[in-house]
Amino acid sequence: MPELPEVETVKESLKTLILGKTIHHVDILYEGIIHGTTKDYFSKRLENEILMDIGRFGKFLFFRFSTITLISHLRMEGKYFLKHSFELIAKHEHVIFHFTDGTSLRYHDTRKFGTMELVEPGNEFLMPNILLMGPEPFDNQFNLSYLKSRIKSSIRPIKSFLLDQNNVSGLGNIYVDEVLFLSRVHPETQVKNLSDSEILKIIDSTQAVINKAIELGGTTIRSYLSSLGITGRFQNELNVHLRALKPCIICNTPIIKIKVGGRGTYICPTCQKRKG
DNA sequence: AAGGGTGTTGAAAG
DNA sequence: GCTTTCAACACCCT
Numbered sequence: 001m002p003e004l005p006e007v008e009t010v011k012e013s014l015k016t017l018i019l020g021k022t023i024h025h026v027d028i029l030y031e032g033i034i035h036g037t038t039k040d041y042f043s044k045r046l047e048n049e050i051l052m053d054i055g056r057f058g059k060f061l062f063f064r065f066s067t068i069t070l071i072s073h074l075r076m077e078g079k080y081f082l083k084h085s086f087e088l089i090a091k092h093e094h095v096i097f098h099f100t101d102g103t104s105l106r107y108h109d110t111r112k113f114g115t116m117e118l119v120e121p122g123n124e125f126l127m128p129n130i131l132l133m134g135p136e137p138f139d140n141q142f143n144l145s146y147l148k149s150r151i152k153s154s155i156r157p158i159k160s161f162l163l164d165q166n167n168v169s170g171l172g173n174i175y176v177d178e179v180l181f182l183s184r185v186h187p188e189t190q191v192k193n194l195s196d197s198e199i200l201k202i203i204d205s206t207q208a209v210i211n212k213a214i215e216l217g218g219t220t221i222r223s224y225l226s227s228l229g230i231t232g233r234f235q236n237e238l239n240v241h242l243r244a245l246k247p248c249i250i251c252n253t254p255i256i257k258i259k260v261g262g263r264g265t266y267i268c269p270t271c272q273k274r275k276g
Numbered sequence: 277a278a279g280g281g282t283g284t285t286g287a288a289a290g
Numbered sequence: 291g292c293t294t295t296c297a298a299c300a301c302c303c304t
Contacts, residue, residue: 002283002284003283003284006283032298032299059284073284073285074284075298076282076285076299077282077283077284077300077301092300109299110299111282111284111298111299111300111301112299112300113284113285113298113299114284129285129286154293155292155293156292156293160293160294163284165284165285172283172284173282173283173284174283219283261293261294262295262296263283264281264282264283
């Protein structure tokens with residue numbers, strides 16, 4: 001579930017906790033998480049590396065060590081915990097970074113969907129999956145003419161379009177539902193049918209939602225709960241997501257749940273009318 | 277208690 | 291080429 005605001009929150013929390021630490025060794029308990037190299041090479045390459053900085057692009061985290069960068073994607077349920085090295089391995093802990101100071105960073109992922117990959121410093125944005133990603137919501141390249149160039153004559157539903165990281169980086173299911181509610185746009189609207197003013201409204205709403213969510217430390221529901229002891233507060237701001245049958249805050253119509261592009265989707269059927 | 281749903285992504289299929 | 295479906299996996303809910 002972690003989307004841009006949650007990953008940003010994780011990044012900032014990790015920076016206060018582990019910046020400057022040196023890796024003693026790495027234990028890999030489930031190698032499916034490690035991509036691009038063997039688990040042995042991965043572990044070996046990280047030994048003695050010092051964590052200099054942590055960056056983020058979209059939902060990707062970049063752990064910048066002295067001579068190598070680790071790219072981490074949490075996918076659905078990835079989480080990090082900082083523990084003492086002597087603590088027992090908990091269920092679903094798949095990668096453990098042991099630091100020289102006796103602490104350890106534990107990567108926990110119930111569904112094992114998350115990924116980690118090493119890349120030479122500075123080459124993050126050349127990775128095939130990152131290379132083609134669109135701008136982040138608050139990037140000034142995320143504007144009307146850019147979106148129109150991406151839309152062309154596409155018939156995709158706007159919800160699928162916004163979830164596509166190659167159009168805009170960092171949005172996931174929760175925030176797209178919120179953005180479209182604020183924009184009063186039905187998620188199944190084909191993007192080629194959006195007016196300029198609707199696109200502008202979507203840009204505004206995206207920036208508003210993401211900025212507010214970052215401010216509040218993300219959204220705490222289900223699996224994002226208590227990673228690093230973080231409790232986000234944006235869940236109190238959700239207008240539609242997970243609010244099926246509850247009254248719309250604008251018009252009191254009960255929120256309904258539909259399926260768009262195979263994804264569970266929450267809308268107000270009154271505020272978000274289908275076009276035509 | 278078996279089966280469908282879950283916040284993501286990319287490969288495969290249409 | 292564009293769009294949709296499915297698989298990776300574990301757990302929760304009905």
